[in-house]
Amino acid sequence: MPNIALELGKQSASFGVKSAYGETVDVDGVSVTPVALAITGFGGGEMDGQGDGGGGGGVAVPLGVYVRREEGLRFEPNLIVLLTVAVPFVWVAGRALSRVIRALKK
Template structure:
């Protein structure tokens, strides 16, 4: 189990930057570098071995996720970040909902 942990740590440290920043793409004089937020998680465990059973209960698992945030676009000497509009909407919808609820409560409190 210890070797597996060391192997996973070595793999993730070497792919960390590539997981968040993709390979640059050249297209008609424009360089595009995709940007994403990535995270990984791993865990493992071992159950207690009782006298009635000959085997211990072992388990483990892991996973990861990546959210595309946008891309850096370089044209000539200018470099700018182009955000992903879908991610902006995913962030904005809960924010707008919470802000609307807060405004509704303030208006209701002021009416009293």
């Protein structure tokens, strides 16, 4: 039986920069490189001699793309992800600010 930890180690060697930055694609003279936030995790163990197991998972959130044109290199964010992150942040910041103002009024 192969060692699961060694197999996971071999497979996870390709994570990191390769999972955060995609392959560069040329489209109509413009070079585009996708960028993502990639998170992975693995686990395994044995439960009181009853058996062993393991698993893993991951998620990748597309942050945007690097676009290289004749003018230079520029990062263009993914607006949907930006809004998904910004809306809860603005809500929490507004709530915190209202509590600070309420505390200063006392």
